[in-house]
Amino acid sequence: MPIGRLLKWADKHADPDVRDQPARTRAAVAGLRKRYAADQKLTAITSESERLEARLAELAPAKRSCWR
Numbered sequence: 001m002p003i004g005r006l007l008k009w010a011d012k013h014a015d016p017d018v019r020d021q022p023a024r025t026r027a028a029v030a031g032l033r034k035r036y037a038a039d040q041k042l043t044a045i046t047s048e049s050e051r052l053e054a055r056l057a058e059l060a061p062a063k064r065s066c067w068r
Contacts, residue, residue, distance in 0.1 A: 007022040007025060007026070008022075010022045
């Protein structure tokens with residue numbers, strides 16, 4: 001059963017314990033989405049930082065040779 005359909009079913013359930021679960025599930029999924037986005041952003045920043053550090057390391061010898 002698709003998760004959306006399951007949550008809608010639980011929203012309408014007679015048992016209050018079952019009705020409480022969809023809200024907790026939605027909150028947990030929202031938290032996971034937020035963490036996923038943050039991890040993706042951190043991965044991109046780390047990759048860019050590593051690329052720039054490598055480029056700076058390549059340029060350092062040329063910079064030093066200008067001062068000789």
